[in-house]
Amino acid sequence: EGGVALVKAGALTTCTHLPYAPFQAKDDTGKVVGFDVALVDLVAKKLGVTQEIVDTPFEGIKSGSDLNAGKCDIAAAGMTITDERKQVLDFSDPYFDAxxxxxxxxxxxxxxxxxxxxxxxxxxxxxxxxxxxxxxxxxxxxxxxxxxxxxxxxxxxxxxxxxxxxxxxxxxxxxxxxxxxxxxxxxxxxxxxxEQYGFAVKKGNAELLKAVNESLAAARTDGTYDQIYATWIGA
Ligand code: GLN
CATH class of the missing domain: 3.40.190.10 (Periplasmic binding protein-like II)
Structure with a gap:
């Protein structure tokens, strides 16, 4: 998957705002896990890198400032797609209804x-x-x-x-x-x-957005999305 530029080599760096279980929260061992984490892990896998999660206030995520500053490649924070946020972020296809x-x-x-x-x-x-x-x-x-x-x-x-x-x-x-x-x-x-949740990338990062959407589509087709849903959200 050459062509997708990442802020840190070998990693897909994710900005999130903890805790927001069941989408992202620390488990008993301190590892950040959840529905969003599992879906973004699929994107990282597709890119041949490992997901690294950065915990940051929601304001910096939804305003686009974290992505613009190169703090992370992607935002995954149970974040609702809104017209206002679309002005400053590029959203993936919706991945959850709320x-x-x-x-x-x-x-x-x-x-x-x-x-x-x-x-x-x-x-x-x-x-x-x-x-x-x-x-x-x-x-x-x-x-x-x-x-x-x-x-x-x-x-x-x-x-x-x-x-x-x-x-x-x-x-x-x-x-x-x-x-x-x-x-x-x-x-x-x-x-x-x-409401519908979307993952967000820096405005104009079409390469990463394409990889995210392809990853989501594949997960919906091959049953991985349903497995992740059952694990984190329930029946
Ligand atoms: N879905 C809500 C929003 O986008 C809450 C997100 C959150 O608190 N992480 O505003």
Whole structure:
């Protein structure tokens, strides 16, 4: 696969923002694993190199600044393809469909945003979930205090310790949290935002983008995508 220029020889360097299980998070040994990691490993394999993961704030990923600065070749961060982000990044074909979900502590009766009047809702800074809630609050003049956290772990911790009454993030990360912490949290409502995740490369990096899309297409055809989905997302 000559022709694909990489920021570090012998490696496909990936920018991500940890933790975002089941897409990328450290396992018990400290190794970063997950759905995105497994798919990007296929790209690295195709290029004959090894994936190296760099943990960096989501802002630098979605703004394109990390890719533009040569910090990494590819961004893989459970990142939704949006028109705004398309201005500064080139996205792969979509590789995952997601919606937003409102999580509450188990036993909480709240089912809608309206019922959260006078309450606090936690979001993850810079994400589509934050945008969605802020837009809803503004459009419907909801009396909700939106509190932003720097990453998923901080947001989930805030919910678990009742610093917020509810929290909004992508549905699969709540499903993963519930799987790992049975009985603590439940999904009170879903918001069908129709999001799709894409891997991103630096604008104009057509060679790498082609390799990524070919790798995704091959994985969908030969069953590898389904295997990876079953491993990390479930049936
Ligand atoms: N899918 C959401 C977004 O793109 C959240 C991504 C994340 O937090 N890693 O904004």
């Amino acid at each position: 919606t937003q979900a409102l999580a509450v502590l188990t036993g909480t009766t709240v089912k809608t945003l309206d019922e959260l009047a006078g309450k606090r809702v936690g979001v993850q800074g810079g994400t589509t979930g934050e945008d969605y809630i802020k837009t809803q609050v503004a459009e419907k003049s909801l009396d909700i205090e939106v509190v932003s956290y720097k990453d998923l772990a901080a947001q989930q911790q805030a919910l678990a310790t009742k610093q917020v009454d509810a929290a909004v993030n992508d549905l699969p990360v709540w499903n993963e949290y519930i799987k790992n912490n049975p009985g603590k949290v439940e999904v009170a409502a879903g918001f069908d935002t129709g």
